[in-house]
Structures are given as structure tokens and as C-alpha cells.
Amino acid sequence: MAVTEQHPPCALCVATQKVLAAVLPVLAVVGVIVAIWYAAALGMNRGWTLDVAERQGVELTRGEIWRDAMVQERPRLPAPHQVAQELWTTTYGEDFFRERRGEMRANPRSLFFHAYQTLAPTILGFVIGTLAGMILAVAIVHNRAMDMSVMPWAIASQTIPILAIAPIVIVVLNAIGLVGLVPKSLISAYLSFFPVVVGMVKGLRAPAVMDMDLLRTYSASRIETFWKLRLPASVPFLFTSLKVAIAAALVGTIVAEMPTGARFGLGARLLTGSYYGQTIQIWSALFMAAICAAMLVGLIGFIERMTLRRMGLDR
Amino acid sequence: MTVISAKSLDLTFQTNDGPVQALSDVSLDINKGEFVSFIGPSGCGKTTFLRVIAALEQPTGGSVTVNGMTPDEARRARAYGYVFQAAGLYPWRTIEKNIKLPLEIMGFSRAEQQERVNNVLQLVDLEGFGKKFPWQLSGGMQQRASIARALAFDADILLMDEPFGALDEIVRDKLNEELLKLWARTDKTICFVTHSIPEAVYLSTKIVVMSPRPGRISDVIESNLPRDRPLDIRDTPEFLALAHRVREGLREGHAYDE
Ligand SMILES: Nc1ncnc2c1ncn2[C@@H]1O[C@H](COP(=O)(O)OP(=O)(O)O)[C@@H](O)[C@H]1O
Ligand SMILES: [Mg+2]
DSSP states (O other): OOOOOOOOOOOHHHHHHHHHHHHHHHHHHHHHHHHHHHHHHHHHHHHHHHHHHHHHTTTOHHHHHHHHSOSSSSSOOOOHHHHHHHHHHTTSOOSEEEETTEEEEEEEOOHHHHHHHHHHHHHHHHHHHHHHHHHHHHHHOOOOHHHHHHHHHHHHHHHSSHHHHHHHHHHHHHTTOTTTTTHHHHHHHHHHHHHHHHHHHHTTTTTTTTHHHHHTTTTOOHHHIIIIHHHHHHHHHHHHHHHHHHHHHHHHHHHHTTTTOSSSHHHHHHHHHTTTTOOOHHHHHHHHHHHHOOOOHHHHHHHHHHHHHTOOOOO | EEEEEEEEEEEEEETTOOOOOOOEEEEEEETTTTTTEEOTTTTSSSHHHHHHHSSSSOEEEEEEEEBBHHHHHHHHHEEEEEEEOOOOTTTSSSSHHHHHHHHHHHHHHHHHHHHHHHHHHHHHTOOOTTTSGGGGSHHHHHHHHHHHHHHTOOOEEEEESSSSTTTOHHHHHHHHHHHHHHOOOOTTTEEEEEEEEHHHHHHEEEEEEETTTTEEEEEEEEEOOEEEGGGGGGGGGGHHHHHHHHHHHHHHHHHHHO
8 A cells, every 4th residue: 555655844844934925925015116116216217317318419228218217316206226225325334423523423424323313302202292191091081070171182182283383383492492302302292192192091991890890899999990900901002002102203203303404313314305306315214214113113012012911911 | 697688679770761760679688608599580680789789889768788787888898709790800810810809909918818819719620720811711710710709808798690691501500519519618698690590499598589670579489408409409399399489480570560
């Protein structure tokens, strides 16, 4: 009788297969996006190429048009490799510090330096906004008067188009001598505050009537009810809010960097880039901002997973 | 000795659709060590009555005493443990930590907490599951854990509101048997709400039949079954006679309605 031998699948092969299964779709999507991007860059930049050629009275082949459209100094839409190159040379290609007039100073040509200039107020503002939001949420849940009076204001405050009035706020704060970190942090604190209030109030109110009744049968105090029931129940809600809040904080900082012609920060890079028509610089700053946002949200997602696992809440 | 005494209790809820009389003229005495079942159709006030005893609801008329005190005082004196229909374990606490919840609030020392946890886990046959999270246990085990939680602080009254209502019949039979053993071992007074006639007859020394609109007691049946009850007692003529009487009581309650 012929027996076909069944090899157990080797662990490494299985792992590789799993990784490939997870990565391939992502790579495919990225590939498509890059292809569309190249096509768009060609379409948007060839006009300039043709103009120049016409003025010089030369005929260009298709290949030459292609090549020129991909390497312009100030393209309408930079090609992916131009952005990648710019990102590389302004990060790893530049030192974070450099010597200037005999002193070591931060190097404004380093994109890392600008990212840092944006991240510091983002994180500070996020922490302030989160703490304020949590404290307010606790007050709202425990005090009817607070609930009736403050909650409508918290909601109304969000109808203020902060992105529109941020310039005013920044200019006013600058006028009274507040520059740099603090004004930027205030804008990002403001933007991260609201999602935290809403999420935290929802979370603190999440416990079922029965969970509350159980504590009543133990004659538990409000403080005990808070620590043993409301707060733990709010943790998953809080993390969901934090992910929204940190992204909002980053946007807030970047917007806050624009109006006063700040010299440092990703917002400043966007501004000077557009001022001098440096599209490549604009796009690399945009990418750096996206990378920062992804890292911040990813970091909070990681902390979330660890916390929920420790709490037995992730299955 | 009378542990729980209700005298002409009335409770009317004011709702948006007008007043709902959940309890009307309910009088009942429960003695120490009794196992009392409350049975009746939905909305007849079984839960409300238990909640009045537990001081979770205030009656609008009449009076209740628990261990000679008002329900509020009795609660502060840790007179009762309450078991809800759902296990109601906190998902972020392990079984052990869930059982410690009342102990933490009542200020037991850490060593004492651990000792009590070990004791009650053994009592409900859950040794070795203390470190598990609730979702890692079956529904029946979760309900046992919630009983353990109610037992942990030595209350001598156990108020149980359809604790096995959501479980399948086989698990239910087993838990009923264990509950009887536990009752025999600990000498607690148990008030037990159920929808099931066999469950009520099997467990109880006294069966309180209730009827709705307004919620009231329509019959109180003293059981003549021996205290020691194997599961197959349910096939004896005495058991069937009791079950018949309960069914009659329930039917009368309904006839009154129409
Ligand atoms: N908190 C409440 N507010 C208003 N009505 C209630 C409340 N609790 C119970 N009821 C009403 O009181 C009646 C008795 O309810 P309940 O005691 O839960 O009955 P049972 O437990 O026997 O099914 C029902 O009509 C119910 O709708
Ligand atoms: Mg009920």
C-alpha cells in the first residue's frame, strides 16, 4: 500500500506565509498609489517641460518629456522618488545639531529638528487637554449642576472653528509675550480636550444599573464606586478618545505654526515651502507630519493593547 | 426567629405612563434558616420585593424589618448578600478579585480577604479558577462565582433574583443541588426568585406564590419535604402534590386578572 508521507508544515514556512498574507495586500495598495502618483506627476508637470522646450525651440521625445517631468526643481507635483530623496537628505543627511558661531545649535535644515519642534507642543498640549478633559468628565458625571451647565458649553466650544481663529489666538498670545511652545500647546490642548471629555463621560457612565446596584448593596461610597467601577469601565472609551485627541493635537500645532511665520516646525516648513514654491519641501513636510501622526496613534494603540490585556479586557 | 418581616407593603412606581403598583398589601414573615422561593408571572413584583428588602427601593407604604432593623440599617450591618440574574462579575477583575470586591469595600485585611476567597471558592466548587477572568468561565461557573461573592462576607441572608434563569436545565439541576448543600452547611436564610415550579418546590421550605397587577401574594405554601433532598425526590407523590398546589395558586392569580 502506498503511503504518501505528510510532512508537518515547518514553523518558519507557516510564519513566512502569514507575514506575506498580511503584507502583500498592503504592498499592492501602496504600489497602485505610487503608480497613480507617478502618472499624476507626469500629467501635471509635462506642461512646464513643454513650455520650456517650446521657448528653446527644441522637439522632445516622449522619453525626454517623461524624464524631465520627474526631475524638475519646482514641480507642480513632485514625483514620489523626489519626496523620498528630500525626506532622506533632510533627515539622515543632516545633523540634528551643528556648530554656529562657536556654539552647538539645532540645525534648521534637519527635518527631524522641525518634527521635534512640532511634536513637543503636540505632546504637551495633548497631556494638558487630556488631563483637563478627564477632570472635567469626572466632575460632569458626579455633579448634576456641572452636567447641566458645563456639558453644553463643552459642546458649544467645539462649534468655534478653532482652525479659523487659531491665528488670532496665536497673534494675541505673541503680543503679550507668549511665543514658541506655549501658544502652540494651547491650540493642541484645546483640540484634544473635547474628544477626551466626551469619551470619558461616556465611559464613566458605561456601567450597567446592575453593576451600580451591586456596589449599593455593599454600601459603597461614591469614591469607591468611582475607583472600583466607573474608572475601570471607562478605560476602553478613554483610549478610543486618546487616539482621536492626539491626531487632533498634531493638526492643532501645525495650524498654530502657520500664522506668525514661525521659523521652526513642520507648519513653518509648509509655509516657507509654499512661499518659495518649494513643492518638494512641502510634500516632505506633509509626509513627515503623516509619519508623526501614525507613530503617535500607533504608540497609543500599543499602550491601549497592553493595558487592556493586563485588565483582561482584550480577547 | 423572624429574620425578615414585611407588613402591608405597598410600592407604587411613578412612570411616564402613570403609576404602576408593583406591590400591594404584601405581608410576609421569614424565619431564620428558611429557604423561601418567590414564584409568579413576570411583573408580579418579585424583584421589587427583593429590592425593598435590600433597601434598593423605598416602599410607598407599610413597613419591613430585616434582623429587627430597617433595610438601610441592615444593609450597613452587612445583613445580606445579593445575587442578580446575570452574574454581574466585573470583566476587568479576575474571579478572585471579584470576590474580594465586597471585602475591599468592607475593609477586611489582605490576609483575611485571601482566606475568605479560598473558603468560598471551595464552597462553590471553583478552586483553581481564582486567577481566571470571567470570560474564561462558563455561564454556570460565573454564576457560582457570583454566589461566592455574595457569601464572602458572612451575611446570613442571601437574596437571589432568578440566579439560574439564564442557564440550561442540566447546569441548573446541578447548581440547585449544590445550592441546597451549601444552604445545609451554612445555615443561611435564602430568598430565591424563580420562574420554575420544579425549582421552587425542590429548593424551598416555603413557597410564596405571587400574582400581578397589582403585585401581591396569592398563596404561601409550607413544604413538607424533608430537608435532605436528592434530585430524584422530584418524582415522589409529595413533590408532585406540592407542584400541583403551586400551579393551582398561579392559575388562580391569573383568573383574578381576567
Ligand atoms: N424602576 C421601576 N420603575 C417603574 N416601574 C417599575 C420599576 N421596576 C419595576 N417596575 C414595574 O413594577 C412591576 C413589578 O416589576 P418586577 O418587580 O420587576 O416584577 P418581576 O420581578 O416579578 O418580574 C412591573 O410592572 C414593572 O414594570
Ligand atoms: Mg424580576
